[in-house]
Amino acid sequence: MAHFLVPLCLILLISIQYVLSAPSCQTVTSQLSPCLPYIRNDSGNKGGNSPTVPCCTGVNNIYKLQKSKGDRVVICNCLKTVLINLGNMVIPSRVSELPKKCGVSYNMPPIDKNYDCNK
Template identity: 40%
Template sequence: MDRIHILSVVAIYCFLSGPMVVAPPSCRQIIPELVPCVPFFMGLVLQPSILCCTGVRVIKEMGKTTEDRVAICNCAKEILTRLVLYDPKQFPLLDKRCGIDLNYPPISKDFDCKK
């Protein structure tokens, strides 16, 4: 191999092995996961559906960093506070009801997701 090929291979390796910057989850990703939970958030059912709990698991996997969790919280806040019958106390109940350690507080329209 000549030097150009070797340098090309090394450059490609360095590029591919460098740190990957991943954007926090968007509302487009989060909304479909929360939609099955709406009846639970509104207090219309006592137990979240299987689809709701599956979505909550997906959201938990999205929340790997603090920045991710703030983005998830802000999106949830934007969506949930638009529901007429939304009860902020329902969101933290997902932990126990779905058996997932999501660990989010009650999210109301005044809640600061950065805290």
């Protein structure tokens, strides 16, 4: 019986560590909140043509959190929820170009309400 419990405990510990290390939606939104002025679509947009340094720092931090496909799915679903809640206030092309504008070598898909984050 003890021979069975040791591997089971190890699997459980590894699973818990994976779940705890996955990025939370709160982390994603707080890291990317400085990007809102850049991606917003309103007449008073002070975002200009380039994202700010704090925005790019957040984009880079989120990029570093993507250690697995599961992490990318969590981040994508979080972004999808935020973008749906912001509705027409967002310029979608600015969202997908954030990594490039910030010098991060990651191609962000054009996420919208119909995008399947599991792909």
